[in-house]
Amino acid sequence: MVRPLCLALLLGPGLAAAQARLVVEVGGKRAGYATISQKRMPDGSKTVELRLQIGKMRLTTQSTFASDGSPTRKFHEVLEPELDKKRVLVEFDAAGAIVTDLGGDRSPRKVPLVSTGNRKNLAEFWFLRDQPKRGDRVEAFVFDLNTWTWDLSVTEFLGPATVEVAGKPRKGFELRVEQGGKASRVVVDEAGLPLLIDQGRVVMKRFA
Secondary structure, eight states, X not given: OOOOOOOOOOOOSSSOOEEEEEEEEETTEEEEEEEEEEEEOTTSOEEEEEEEEETTEEEEEEEEEOTTSOEEEEEEEEEOTXXXXXXXXXXXXXXXXXXXXXXXXXXOEEEEOOTTOOOOOGGGGBTTTBOOOTTOEEXXXXXXXXXXXXXXXXXXXXXXXXXXXXXXXXXXXXXXXXXXXXXXXXXXXTTSOEEEEEOSSEEEEEOO
């Protein structure tokens, strides 16, 4: 399954939502489409939504973050004809994560984070509120919705980059995101929306 990334998608001033549409390639072949959107809230928090469709499989992930980059809520839903609907709700408290499987056993499962673990991922607000400099990096523990575990995530701002969009060069800004031992290359445009998400075998490209 494609693993959704918690990306530093960036908005300009104001509270309007921004959105990017991407084509998804798996192993070099077109497999589906994705939509990534972000909205800044009046209290300084933000919401991020990923909608992904590959064949008959549809995935939706919604995340909210406090103004300090801490996660406050995640919702994950997978619809696939050959499988039962998978719906998971994650809420966060001082100890860690509280996971509820909305399609199976509804008894909440607590997944604590060590007291010394930092969950404030300030890279979530790069360009939205904070202006990173080349070489800036953020290390934070991120809750993985696929494995129900806390993984160390490292986000680094590498500087300007150019990628091809609809056959034309587009200037953007490159990030390197490493989580669970896997590194991804992410290039965003001047508004902070993704032009490219390269996870190796899975690649998402802006198509317009």
